[in-house]
Amino acid sequence: MNDAIAISAAIPGTAVDRPPGPWTRICRVDEIPRLGSRVVKPRGKPAIAVFRTADDQVFALHDHCPHKGGPLSQGIVHGRQVTCPLHGWNLGLDDGQAAAPDVGRCATFAVKVDDGAVWLAL
């Protein structure tokens, strides 16, 4: 991972549900497998899935599929999407939107990568 700061979820035109709050350090980028994810459990709050794409962009979604609550962290990541492991909905990593023909949306969280460390706005 290069050192450039990528505030992935803050790409123009994408929705971030929570205002960038207190940044919390999660792990190093290389502790998330490429095209994989890690599950973050903030105390007292629902789990968050943090994904890493092939080009080392990092995104965070609520770990709860809008269809029937499947754990998105367990899905296959491809391009800018993750496929839910339970019934195969495809959700946009950047905007949480379900791909057609499914309709629904999953909450997103702001993440940034700074000097190889992943920070999540909780």
Add this chain to the structure above:
Amino acid sequence: MNAPIPSSAATSVSTASSAPASPVAGAAAKPRLVMVGNGMAGCRTLEELLKIAPDHYDITVFGAEPHPNYNRILLSPVLAGEMKLDEIVLNDLAWYADNGIALHVNKKVVRIDRAKRLVIAEDGTVAPYDRLLLATGSTPFILPVPGNELDGVIAYRDIADTDAMIEAAKTRRHAVVIGGGLLGLEAANGLKLRGMDVTVVHLGPWLLERQLDEVAGHMLQQSLEERGLKFLIPAQTEALIADESGTRVRAIRFKDGLEIPADLVVMAVGIRPNTALAESAGIHCNRGIVVSDTLQTFDPRIYAVGECVSHRGIAYGLVAPLFEQAKVCANHLAHYGIGRYQGSVTSTKLKVTGIDLFSAGDFMGGEGTEEIVLHDPAGGVYKKLVLKDNKLVGGVMYGDTADGPWYFQLLKDGRDVHEQRDRLIFGQSLAGDAGHQGQNSAAAMADDAEVCGCNGITKGTIVKAIKEKGLFTLDEVRKCTKASGSCGSCTGLVEQIIASTIGGAYTPAASDKKPICHCTDHGHEAVRRAIREQHLTSGAAVRHFLEWKTPDGCEKCRPALNYYLISTWPHEAEDDPQSRFINERAHANIQKDGTYSVVPRMWGGLTTPAELRAIADAAEKYDVPTLKVTGGQRIDLLGVKKGDLPKMWADFAAAGMVSGHAYGKSIRTVKTCVGSEHCRFGTQKSMDMGVKLERMLFGMWSPHKVKLAVSGCPRNCAEAGIKDVGVIGVDSGYELYVAGNGGIKTEVAEFLVKVKSDEEVKEYAGAFLQLYREEGFYLERTVHYVRRVGLDYVKRRVVEDGEGRRQLYARLIDALKDLPDPWLERVQGAERYEFSTIEV
């Protein structure tokens, strides 16, 4: 006429009279592509082109009709009053604008200047081109009889004709349709439904003589007569007679002197490729604009697609082949340079609601062919299949067309059907092929009937999507509605619905050519071959070599590629955990609540007090809510938290137990019965044989899951008859059965061979499974693999060719050599991140 289609009348939406304004401001000049003919084949080519090379050209389109591209096929339902004109638009004006296409509607191109590379329209509009695409369609043939120019004499080709018929039906009474082909019958049916008195006049020996044989033709005529249509067959038109004003048609007279009243005459006697423009420009034509396999005319800058084209001497008049042409043509326009159009086999369906008729391929038979016929005149059913060299080459179906798409698929796949021959005529369900797919006749189903049980999709939803969104393929329907996208068992039914909604426009791709997913145009076979021949050992290398359209594939192709890699190059190719479905990545089955189930292996269904104790202890220690005996003779611990998995596995490893692979496209179970060790009937030691097989196959990945069973005698208590490999002990040895399946559709395994020793059971079973591993498509169970290649082929490779069998077996043993227990690997820390969460 003014059809209620957005751009009706003469309002041309052209932007400029010379080159179109570039859609991207400031972009360097792009090559200019001009298309003449704004119809189904041309627009499809543009769509395909924009998909793969969105910015390659500045595109200008000329269309002689005052409309954007619409679905010509659906003019028949419009005429029959089943649809409205505004429902059949395929590309609305916004589509052209969004894609930066300069559209000139209502402008017929009258000249091509090939030297200056210009096209010139009727009104003087000039457009220069670097590449020209001719897609001018056909013109209806008008009989050269006196009176053919009178008012009230029309063809049936476009919106204007359809409007004219709808108008005429309001005030006139007598309609005569000349021509008993598909088009003529659809016109006649529509006019009848609009209240006219309709007579169909046909010169041929029976109706639809190009699609039906004589028997089916007569049955069709009878049921149309029951609906009130009249027929004059054979009858030759001599003249059309004018009324007292001298301008409008009043009657029609035949060669034999008969004269009947006619105040609307529809000529549907055939079409001619519309080559006038091309011919005037000196482009070589011979009953169509002559094109090569890359859809190029004799002028290499000029391409042509659609009904105007003659390819290897054939001009097609149905959209399915034209869409295949479109795809290849787009590919060459985009400079990809791969893909050749090699001609098509077509099928037809008459789009008259309530009449089921289907024909495909060479249905007349002849030299070297055989026929299987089922004829039930009282029940109104007629089916004829034409076989050549044990392959289906054609068929006609009347009254019951439910199996049409299935036969058509068999025909396109060129599958050897001789084993199914005695049942073939009874259709898919009785011939013993695939799921609960085709028992319902799609056309007869109610709109609210559920088609796709997994996603709760009704027939009405599918039909609506097909019509409103202009869908033509299974893939498009899946993408749009999800129907048949999950377990796939309703695929056949969905295909039938597509076929009955859009008629002959639907053609299934041959199975081995179907693209794996939308990331590529390559099918499974081509991908397997590339991996083998190019020695590719990673998913990235495959995607690069085969020019995948997406950088890292998708959830459908990645697992398939991963399997092809590790099965082709065992111990060498990279096994990518991120290309595996979660169950195979976490080595346990994900549950609906996100917990997992754990199934330790019980070799051959045998266990010990110590193993049972280890399971009981683990269940208590990790608060396992449910313990269940599975259908595979072992115990399932359901509801385990993911974080506990490695700990539980460590406990099992300590008790000498390993993964049961209950989660994988892999060896699952080998069921056994007690056999001669205990049973009074047993002839062979089935438990022992089962354990040997299961140990041999431990860790084997396969295209889909693999289950075996060994029974000690033909009473077959281990249910070997529905397994991928079933072994049945007999006094003199073992009988081996293959390609059974107990799942979505129960399939009885077929006898492969009889052998004597345990060692032979391992060799033959192993060789069969290795053949499947090397040639099966991902997610194809053994039954579907064997059906695709034929049992004869399998016997040749596994039974007759002894040396080949030993090599297959050796390759299997080599691939399975030193495979670790995946659970133990995780216990030892492999992919540790997979099982730990980050607490903050």
